Amino acid sequence: MTSRSGSRTGPEGRLILSDGVPGDMKGAWPCFHGERLDNISQESYQPASPNAGFNEYWGLDVGEGFAGAAIRGGRVYLMDYDRDNKADALRCLSLNDGKEIWRYTYPVTIKRNHGMSRTVPFVTESVVLALGPKCHVTCLDSIGGEKKWSLDLVQAYGTKVPEWYAGQNPLIDNGRAILAPGGSALVVALNLETGETIWESPNPHDWKMTHSSVVPMEFNGKRMYVYCADGGVTGVSADDGRILWETDEWKIRIANVPSPLIVGDGRIFFSGGYDAGGMMLQLKETEGKIETEILYRLPPERFGSTQHTPILYNGYLYGVRPDGQLVCLDLDGDEKWTSGAANRFGMGSYMIAGSILYVMNDSGLLSRVEVTPSEFRLIDQTQVLHGHDSWGPIAFASGRMIVRDMTRMVCLDVTAH
Numbered sequence: 161m162t163s164r165s166g167s168r169t170g171p172e173g174r175l176i177l178s179d180g181v182p183g184d185m186k187g188a189w190p191c192f193h194g195e196r197l198d199n200i201s202q203e204s205y206q207p208a209s210p211n212a213g214f215n216e217y218w219g220l221d222v223g224e225g226f227a228g229a230a231i232r233g234g235r236v237y238l239m240d241y242d243r244d245n246k247a248d249a250l251r252c253l254s255l256n257d258g259k260e261i262w263r264y265t266y267p268v269t270i271k272r273n274h275g276m277s278r279t280v281p282f283v284t285e286s287v288v289l290a291l292g293p294k295c296h297v298t299c300l301d302s303i304g305g306e307k308k309w310s311l312d313l314v315q316a317y318g319t320k321v322p323e324w325y326a327g328q329n330p331l332i333d334n335g336r337a338i339l340a341p342g343g344s345a346l347v348v349a350l351n352l353e354t355g356e357t358i359w360e361s362p363n364p365h366d367w368k369m370t371h372s373s374v375v376p377m378e379f380n381g382k383r384m385y386v387y388c389a390d391g392g393v394t395g396v397s398a399d400d401g402r403i404l405w406e407t408d409e410w411k412i413r414i415a416n417v418p419s420p421l422i423v424g425d426g427r428i429f430f431s432g433g434y435d436a437g438g439m440m441l442q443l444k445e446t447e448g449k450i451e452t453e454i455l456y457r458l459p460p461e462r463f464g465s466t467q468h469t470p471i472l473y474n475g476y477l478y479g480v481r482p483d484g485q486l487v488c489l490d491l492d493g494d495e496k497w498t499s500g501a502a503n504r505f506g507m508g509s510y511m512i513a514g515s516i517l518y519v520m521n522d523s524g525l526l527s528r529v530e531v532t533p534s535e536f537r538l539i540d541q542t543q544v545l546h547g548h549d550s551w552g553p554i555a556f557a558s559g560r561m562i563v564r565d566m567t568r569m570v571c572l573d574v575t576a577h
Contacts, residue, residue: 170310173266183234183256187558192329204514218258228553293325309355318343327371359401433466
């Protein structure tokens with residue numbers, strides 16, 4: 161076990177306390193894609209009537225980017241960038257009114273490159289883990305904001321900062337921070353309390369970091385982490401970081417953004433933009449060796465996704481393909497329905513709560529769609545943001561939904577509509 165220290169630590173930061181007070185709310189959306197990492201909330205609020213709209217609890221201006229919120233204990237956590245002070249800012253806000261409780265900030269110079277911050281922190285009862293645009297990892301006490309440890313992935317592993325900055329969302333699993341730096345180690349597990357190294361995966365092909373995030377998977381009694389690097393996909397052992405399987409059959413020429421979608425029975429669905437389309441991969445184990453088989457590929461006109469990971473719900477896949485249409489597929493890749501040319505959603509985010517699919521378009525129009533494989537059923541549409549590039553992942557907890565565009569974040573009431 162090796163402690164990451166010295167020049168490998170992140171830049172020195174400072175904690176700034178403010179007068180915000182946490183809300184008295186139990187619901188949580190503690191990380192990218194929520195508690196179960198499936199982008200589905202277990203809360204359910206049925207609209208009282210179509211076109212009822214949404215009340216806005218609060219809104220605030222934020223630094224340019226697409227970083228979504230995490231929610232826990234009546235607090236909202238946001239990885240932001242402070243352009244005036246040239247500093248990353250991990251902010252803790254009140255879910256009740258949006259007032260800042262504290263922020264931890266450290267200096268880093270970032271040039272405007274169509275957004276700056278674009279990652280979601282991971283929050284537990286004791287810590288918050290965040291990854292900044294230039295691959296600085298910060299772990300703080302989630303209540304008070306005091307620093308526990310930090311790590312500069314560029315210094316520690318020779319990570320190459322992706323174009324348009326880091327988009328990988330950190331993962332916490334079994335008391336460990338799981339990150340995919342590329343460089344000298346493809347995937348690493350760190351002690352969550354100290355930052356000390358538990359294991360490092362080899363990187364025999366010198367694969368680089370992408371915007372895609374690491375996803376846990378169970379297969380034949382083995383827990384592994386699946387990651388889309390720039391040159392292919394790998395599955396590494398959760399126990400010791402050994403490479404259990406790899407394939408170069410899935411790689412995206414420009415930017416690999418969506419995460420692998422674990423379907424079940426050893427199947428993994430991949431999707432991407434830039435003409436990548438989609439692909440279903442099957443894992444098979446023979447005499448202790450895991451091999452991969454491509455079950456099918458989908459051309460981009462059938463399905464693909466430039467930014468967001470499709471959602472698996474009751475045995476069907478829901479997502480927005482490159483032409484902006486919302487699509488429902490079965491697990492064989494066959495199309496059940498599309499939203500049609502009259503209903504396009506751009507590259508905005510989406511999530512499911514109850515039987516409703518909430519879909520944001522590029523310009524802040526929030527649509528509610530019934531989640532059913534039988535046909536596309538639009539409930540209503542409401543303009544909730546008035547800027548552009550409303551691409552940040554949605555957070556949903558305690559009947560409140562947090563959405564954002566390039567420069568503004570708002571908290572909406574979804575309980576009475």
